[in-house]
Amino acid sequence: MSRNKRSGTVTILPELQIIDIAEEGKGVAKADELVVFVDKAVPGDIVDVKVVKKKKNFAEAVIEKLHTASDLRTDPFCAHFGTCGGCKWQHMQYDAQLHFKQKNVEAALQRLAKIDTSGMEPILGSAENKYYRNKLEYTFSNKRWLDQGDMDGVEGLEMNALGFHVPLRFDKILDINHCYLQAEPSNTIRNHVRAYALQNGLSFYDLRNHEGDLRNLIIRTSSNGEVMIVVVFAYAEQEKVDGLMADLQQNFPEITSLMYIMNQKKNDTIFDQEVITYAGRDYIFEEMNGLKFKIGAKSFYQTNSLQAHELYKITKEFAGFKGDELVYDLYTGAGTIANFVADSVRQVVGVEYVPTAIEDAKFNSQLNGINNTLFYAGDMKDILTRDFIAEHGKPDVVITDPPRAGMHADVVERLMEMEAEKIVYVSCNAATQARDLAILKEKYEVSRIKPVDMFPHTQHVENVVLLTLIK
């Protein structure tokens, strides 16, 4: 039986019950054999939906009418909810978010790696679920997303925006007035920079034609009150650059690192760009568990600092160190995990792609009086060679924390050869983690699994897995 009502080319599916949440965060419904992914729907909702994309076995849809609101719903607290791509689950109670994150990790491990998840431990929620991020990156654009929708052709100053990309509209920026992700002075500084730019005639970047003065604004805040600002300019003259920098220095004495970049490339990445320090240090300090970490403009640091401490405690507990282990910390970033576990092991060898992050990692060891760490910069698949392992020794424990894409096939192969007693696999993407585990489980038993919520109000979830070598 088809329940489609066709009106012109628009397909409306009436009174669907939302039964689940998919890995990408959309509500799931079934219309006969068709699986329908519904944007902003919550399990328990009964909705009419409008189909926006139809494939053979599934469709993507948006809510046309909400007949019955799920008990799991709650009122979103942010005025930008619905348009901003940032916190898409704000309309769902936090306990329900945790429940579905746990379920999604479980589903990925079962489906993609055929892992028995019956012993999986409960997800650890984040103690703070507002203002939990220590870093945000905003984009300047002369194409502002207007609340009434996309008004191509409207021009003028009021079309300038400083905020976040609108999902699926790469050149449209949602002007942000208040963001609940990062604590003060983040909102005040962002709004001040926008006002200064408008008053002083600095142009906002044109993402299509690649022209304009101002491109990005990166704000990093630390738990000890330090603030790093990196303004990314494109074609601004030095006078304009100095004007904005001097203004920030004067108005925000709490900025401890005031820096800028001139980026005239097509893409936004700053990793290959020179970072110029205008005032203060070229790094800020973050503190965790009595350790101090130096964080540079290009260094990776977990964005939810409080929950990162919990994540690292779980990682250390999973590893169950006795004190004499040789540990490899793969994808070490600024050496945070390596330095965190160093007091419990014989030696840690950290490897990371970004050279400046490796400099920070070494600096962080020195700063904390740690002398049993070694760090190397380079692409993991090129660094982690048989020669490297012969030189440093076969590790007893490997901690691996790769980016969302997971580990390169060569790195997984090397892990299979290395046969460390234990691997603790920390991942921010259960699907790629499951892909890698499907290979590793030929030699390893999955001993423990625990998801950790680092990103409240989003569908993203971190997952820690302990693998033990099968003898």
Ligand SMILES: C[S@@+](CC[C@H](N)C(=O)[O-])C[C@H]1O[C@@H](n2cnc3c(N)ncnc32)[C@H](O)[C@@H]1O
């Ligand atoms: C999820 S972060 C983990 C960082 C660190 N473990 C921490 O908790 O702060 C992943 C790290 O992998 C690094 N990375 C990405 N691709 C890499 C590659 N091919 N080889 C080595 N490192 C890489 C990134 O620069 C980033 O620092």
